[in-house]
Amino acid sequence: MKIARIVGTTISTIEDEKVRDKKLLICAETDQKGKVFGKSYVAVDLVDAGEGDLVLTCHGSAARQTHLTKDSPVDAVVMAVLDELEVDGEIVFRM
Amino acid sequence: MKIARIVGTTISTIEDEKVRDKKLLICAETDQKGKVFGKSYVAVDLVDAGEGDLVLTCHGSAARQTHLTKDSPVDAVVMAVLDELEVDGEIVFRM
Amino acid sequence: MKIARIVGTTISTIEDEKVRDKKLLICAETDQKGKVFGKSYVAVDLVDAGEGDLVLTCHGSAARQTHLTKDSPVDAVVMAVLDELEVDGEIVFRM
């Protein structure tokens, strides 16, 4: 899973009816302390995440192992909101 | 899903008859504001996208979760045309 | 799918009998105009491509969605020979 911060939302015209009513969030990958780096991607929200939240996203066929995304053309989901990150014995993020 | 801009089209000789009559578009990945960066790839069009459109592409086995691409040797599809992107509370793209 | 140029061939000793008699080609990824960049990889030929050809390769489980590669330990196939690429309204490659 990737650590990411929710930075935005999308509005789009989607053919596939299984995906059409889902919330698609813009995620910016972060390092292990929650600092944004690298590139952004879009994931289907499973956990009612909001802008600014630090989350975990899961990718590939794993993204379809939920009732909401089963058999859908979806390759990334937000599957957890992070409450705390501890690195090298220190709390580096707390919600 | 990746945010990408449609930059071109391809004509090709394809052995597999399930893919042969599909529209294969050249997509250039963009950042979260729709600015092109990085490398291009080719995806099967599911949403009648045209050159210049900002779209979402989905990758891997997820690309085969549609009637058009089921059981086909296809690893990327254009699954949405983006109408609007909002990042950090600002509209950064509107179609 | 990736745009790639066929740059070479391989001879190898393969345990798996489903792959043993296949042609394995060295592919160099190109940009959207057919210019080689980045790294090379090896793909099973499905379209009788030859050295110098510009092709499309497909990756991951998609590479096994053909009669030739079904149930084989294969993660990349050459699935199309490109005849023409059009980018931003200009023909940038014609075979």
Next chain:
Amino acid sequence: MKIARIVGTTISTIEDEKVRDKKLLICAETDQKGKVFGKSYVAVDLVDAGEGDLVLTCHGSAARQTHLTKDSPVDAVVMAVLDELEVDGEIVFRM
């Protein structure tokens, strides 16, 4: 599989009940001698690994080929604790 060092732990709010009670560890990818480089990711622990351990992580659909992660939205697991790495005939890591 990637070679990685366990550098931290996460506490999170997870919707999916199959993943909720799993230990999710922060992994930092290392080179072949166990030196950390590149980016961090989060994986489900299968081997009771602890901070500082050098491990192997496996990714994609492979991460669901275990009793603990079957049918779960999980794309990375810690599947082995490394006891020894030998490179070019020299022991470069021993636990």
Next chain:
Amino acid sequence: MKIARIVGTTISTIEDEKVRDKKLLICAETDQKGKVFGKSYVAVDLVDAGEGDLVLTCHGSAARQTHLTKDSPVDAVVMAVLDELEVDGEIVFRM
């Protein structure tokens, strides 16, 4: 498939009994002439490869399309030992 050179071996404690008795090799990715670059990874040996051998590795779900790795948490296998590489009409590697 990636072209890689076997550079080392691993000893590890593995929970999953399907993987426990397999040989896990350290592979360093090479360019199309067999020169090592980029990062190393670990793959299950299917072809009795030894240190120094130039090989092909296959990744993702393809790595489980063999009797040895079926249903195992394995995302990379060594599936061929390379005997010869020809690039641009020249033999660039011969075993």
